[in-house]
Amino acid sequence: MAAKAVRDLSNIxxxxxxxxxxxxxxxFHVLSDINLDVKEGEKIVICGPSGSGKSTLIRCxxxxxxHQAGDIVVDGVTxxxxxxxxxxIRREVGMVFQSFxxxxxxxxxxxxxxxxxxxxxxxxxxxxxxxxxLLNRVRIPEQALKYPGQLSGGQQQRVAIxxxxxxxxxxxxxxxxxSALDPEMVKEVLDVMIxxxxxxxxxxxxxHEMGFARAVADRVIFMDFGEIVEQNEPEEFxxxxxxxxxxxxxxxxxxx
Amino acid sequence: xxxxxxxxxRRQLAPPLVERGALGWMRRNLFSSWVNGIITVVLVxxxxxxxxxxxEWAVFTANITAETGSECHGQGACWALIIEKYxxxxxxxxxxxxxxxxxxxxxxxxAMLVLTSDxxxxxxxxxxxxxxxxxxxxxxxxxxxxxxxxxxxxxxxxVGGIGMSLRxxxxxxxxxxxxxxxxxxxxxxxxxxIAGVLPAWSLDIEPLSYxxxxxxxxxxxxxxxxxxxxxxxxxxxxxxALGRRSDLPLIRALCVGxxxxxxxxxxxxxxxxxxxxxxxxxxxxxxxxxxxxxxxxIILFAGAYIAEVIRGGLQSLxxxxxxxxxxxxxxxxxxxxxxxxxxxxxxxIPPLINTFLGFFKDTSLVLIIGIFDFLNTANQALVDPNxxxxxxxxxxxxxxxxxxxxxxxSRYSKHLEVELNRGTRR
Numbered sequence: 075m076a077a078k079a080v081r082d083l084s085n086i087x088x089x090x091x092x093x094x095x096x097x098x099x100x101x102f103h104v105l106s107d108i109n110l111d112v113k114e115g116e117k118i119v120i121c122g123p124s125g126s127g128k129s130t131l132i133r134c135x136x137x138x139x140x141h142q143a144g145d146i147v148v149d150g151v152t153x154x155x156x157x158x159x160x161x162x163i164r165r166e167v168g169m170v171f172q173s174f175x176x177x178x179x180x181x182x183x184x185x186x187x188x189x190x191x192x193x194x195x196x197x198x199x200x201x202x203x204x205x206x207x208l209l210n211r212v213r214i215p216e217q218a219l220k221y222p223g224q225l226s227g228g229q230q231q232r233v234a235i236x237x238x239x240x241x242x243x244x245x246x247x248x249x250x251x252x253s254a255l256d257p258e259m260v261k262e263v264l265d266v267m268i269x270x271x272x273x274x275x276x277x278x279x280x281x282h283e284m285g286f287a288r289a290v291a292d293r294v295i296f297m298d299f300g301e302i303v304e305q306n307e308p309e310e311f312x313x314x315x316x317x318x319x320x321x322x323x324x325x326x327x328x329x330x
Numbered sequence: 331x332x333x334x335x336x337x338x339x340r341r342q343l344a345p346p347l348v349e350r351g352a353l354g355w356m357r358r359n360l361f362s363s364w365v366n367g368i369i370t371v372v373l374v375x376x377x378x379x380x381x382x383x384x385x386e387w388a389v390f391t392a393n394i395t396a397e398t399g400s401e402c403h404g405q406g407a408c409w410a411l412i413i414e415k416y417x418x419x420x421x422x423x424x425x426x427x428x429x430x431x432x433x434x435x436x437x438x439x440x441a442m443l444v445l446t447s448d449x450x451x452x453x454x455x456x457x458x459x460x461x462x463x464x465x466x467x468x469x470x471x472x473x474x475x476x477x478x479x480x481x482x483x484x485x486x487x488x489v490g491g492i493g494m495s496l497r498x499x500x501x502x503x504x505x506x507x508x509x510x511x512x513x514x515x516x517x518x519x520x521x522x523x524i525a526g527v528l529p530a531w532s533l534d535i536e537p538l539s540y541x542x543x544x545x546x547x548x549x550x551x552x553x554x555x556x557x558x559x560x561x562x563x564x565x566x567x568x569x570x571a572l573g574r575r576s577d578l579p580l581i582r583a584l585c586v587g588x589x590x591x592x593x594x595x596x597x598x599x600x601x602x603x604x605x606x607x608x609x610x611x612x613x614x615x616x617x618x619x620x621x622x623x624x625x626x627x628i629i630l631f632a633g634a635y636i637a638e639v640i641r642g643g644l645q646s647l648x649x650x651x652x653x654x655x656x657x658x659x660x661x662x663x664x665x666x667x668x669x670x671x672x673x674x675x676x677x678x679i680p681p682l683i684n685t686f687l688g689f690f691k692d693t694s695l696v697l698i699i700g701i702f703d704f705l706n707t708a709n710q711a712l713v714d715p716n717x718x719x720x721x722x723x724x725x726x727x728x729x730x731x732x733x734x735x736x737x738x739x740s741r742y743s744k745h746l747e748v749e750l751n752r753g754t755r756r
Contacts, residue, residue, distance in 0.1 A: 138653050157661070164659040175654035179672050179750075188668060189658040241658060 086113040088147075089245055089276050090135060095144035097130060104130050105141065106300045112245070117277045119287040119308075122297035123323060128280045131297070132247045135278070136167045149244055165193060168238030172250040174230045176222035182209070182233050183218040186240045194241065201240070208236040212266050228259030232266050239270075246270070248279040282327055288312065296320045399717040408720045412727050415711040419727070422547015422707040428473075431538065432550040435470040438463055439553045447742055449749065460561070467554070471546060473538035479531045480523050487516025543621035547702035547710075549731075555693040555703060559628040560686055566629065567636025572666065574641055585637070592634035598698050600627045605699035624696045632689045639681045643674030676750050683743040687736050704728065 090112035097105040104127045112118060120128045133139040134146060137153060137160045146153040148163045177185050186205035190196040196204075209215040212232040214225075222230055231251060238246060248267065252260045264286050271277055271290040281287070287294050287308050294311040296304045296319075304317045312328075315321045361367040391406030394413060402408035412419070421432045442463035445451055451459065469475050490513025497505065522528045573585035592600070604627040605620055612618075647670060655665040675682070694705040702710065708728040712721055 136657055138656060161659055161661060164657060167657075169654075169657040171650060171654065173648075173650050175648075175650035177651065177654070177669055177673075179676065189660065192664050192668065193659040237658070 086115065088112060089114050089116075089149055090278075091145070091147040092135075093145045093147075095131075095134065095141050095146060097127075097134065097139065097141045097143075104300050105134070108144070108302060110295075110302065112276060112278065114244075115274050115276055116292050117271050117275075117290050118279070118293050118295060119291040120278065120280045120295045120297060121282060121284075121287070121323070121327075122303075126297040127300040128297045129249050132169075132249060132278050132280055135245075135247060136164050136169060138169075161193075165241060166244045167247060168241060168243035168245070169247045170231070170234050170238055170249065170251050172254050174222070174227070174234045174254070176230055176234055176237070178222050181219050181221055182214075182225070185222065185233060186237050189237070189241050204242075205236070205240055208239050209233075211269070212236045213262075226259060227255045228262045231255065231259075231263045235263075235266055235270070245276045245278070248277065248281065250280050250282075252281065252283060284312070284328065296323065298323070399714075399719060402720065407726075408717075408723050411711070411717050411720050411723055414717065415714070415724075418548075419704070419708045419711050419724075420548045422551070422702045422710070423545050424547060425539075425541060425545065428539070428541065431470040431473070431541075432546070432548065435467045436550045436553060438466045438470070439550070439557060442467075443557060447746075449746075467550075469535065469537075471541065471543075471550060471554075473540045474534070474536040477533040477535070479528065479533075480520060482533075483516045483519035483523065485516070486512045487520060490514070490516055543619050544700075546621065548707040549704050551696075551701065552690075552693055552704040555625060555628055555696065556690040558625060559632055559689060559693070562629045563632035563636055563689075566633040568640055568671065570633060570637035571640040571644060574637065575644060589634045589637055592631055593638070597627075597631050597692060597695050600631055601695060601699050603627070620699065621701060624699060624701055628689070628693065628696075632685070635685050635689075636682065639678050639685055640674060642681065643676075643678035644670065646677050647673055676747075679743055679747050679750070683739060687739060690735065690739075691732060704731065 088111045090110070092108050092110040095105055095108040096103070108131060110131075120131065122128050130139055134141045135148060141153075149166050151159055151163055153159060153163060176182075177188070180188065183202065183205055186208065187198065187201040190201040190204065191198055206215060206218065209218055212235060214229055214232060217225055217229060217233070222233065225233065235246075235251075251267070252263050255263060260283070264283060267277070267279070267286065268290055277290075279286070279291075291308045293305055294308050295302055296311075296315075296317070298319050304311070304315065304320045311320075312324065315324055360370045387406045389406075392409050393402050393405050393407070394409045396402045396408060396410035399408070399411065402410060417426070417429055420436075421429045424432050442459055445459050446456065465475070490509045490511070493501070493509035494506065494513060497509070501509075519528065523530075570585050570589060573581045574589065576582050576585070601624055604623040608623060609617065651669060651673065652665070655669040660668065693703050696703055697706040697709075705728055708724050711717070711724055
């Protein structure tokens, strides 16, 4: 996996385009002039100190946060206040959260099939077939009839990934997917994500797992104070960081 | 030498032995020290003496055969009074020879409530149960029911409209055409009726003699006021609670205003307002039945309280549940109905049941506008000069009936909590 060929992405169409995106929380300027193009099939890892706006950035893409200036285009649809637009974009964009956010009152299988059945109007039988296939892929088909509270953190996060995939999205957003896990469970979740990357999914991953970044990322983005400070392919990014803030951040997370 | 156990297994030790059996239990829990022993003995003697004098009064020296109150004096409990007056207590001033009707109505209502408590009925069956049950109940109570044509037209419009909007993506063309046809008939018919083209035709079902609501009393009145009050107040309270958390300032302000206004006044004043003041505002000639007005006042009042209970449940949900639902593409109605409410309502079962039981008993306040519910008909039984002087018996009997209802509901809520939380350890 580490010996991944650097691909030429220039001819591939963009799935996500962010143009001069700005966002404020009250007086706090949390995103300033973000420009970002995500190509189909591209895997991007976003890192940076806490409070740098990296979660907010990906949460703007599916309108969990509203940006105040600039344009975000997802799969040809420009995000606006139009509810139909937002719902169309959310159908194409899957999201995995730090705290899993599974629905505790539903079984694992119901967690997976609820959105396909109600949002995509898929027949229940088809949805269950897809769901069982995905549970096999994340290696927990035997948990299908249990409730989220009966699963370990790593298992829950894998279910959360399967739940997002069940909508057959074009893009997957990961918001620190391994930060809330016990150390011994990080690997099982990363393995699933690496496999997903290998299948060609477009992925935006906010994470501090630098091993994961090296293994799958086409591009690593470093954010600080709401700006994209530096971005590069992983080898170059880790070997020769150019910006002082990047160097400081990398030294803090890599050498201790 | 150390034991070599397979990895991942550890020798399981048995828990330490404790004294078993009834004697062991008593020693541990009742006589674990001198002080506890003395407290146990004193309490047993105290409770025993109260219980024995109560039994002496209520059972051993009780009179159940007396013909008049004077035969009862100087003895124990005068249960003969209850036997003499039970029909007045249960059915109030409903015409005496017709009192099988409120009996049937009460049994129907109870059957409806029991059926409703079964979770397997929580779907379209609920609608059938309440439509059929309500029809029987009110046919028995009124004796006659007039169903105006506009009611049928409104139902056609409602069914058609709901079908068209909710089954848009699922139904085939034939089914959709049926909904469109129903909605069109309802809409056109109602328009013609309002314009006066259609006559005021109504379906009259008149198998029994008419009994006006002023003569109703006792158990059926309590059951009707409480169950219809809560059945309508519950969805209404959910809407109020959701409205109070809405992003739209106007809706939020309306809901907050309504809830605070209703919570700020006593139920009695609301009832008086409904019975005395409302008719003053209505154009002359328009009248609402007093019973209906009390029912509406109870629904409005209970709705405000239920809304606040449910809001507590809504606020107890982590933000991540809303975000996960939104990220999956659910719209507001789906998110609320499939993800948020099922969890929020589970959390608030105990305070919700608390509110329900409170309102079941508070229906007695309708006495203030001259409606006789169960407690008030029981009170009426005390008025008879032949049976003067036995309030304890009457009130104890009324309390027993209330307790049976409330305790069943309480047990049911416990059962529901366990059933709904099965598998979801949180």
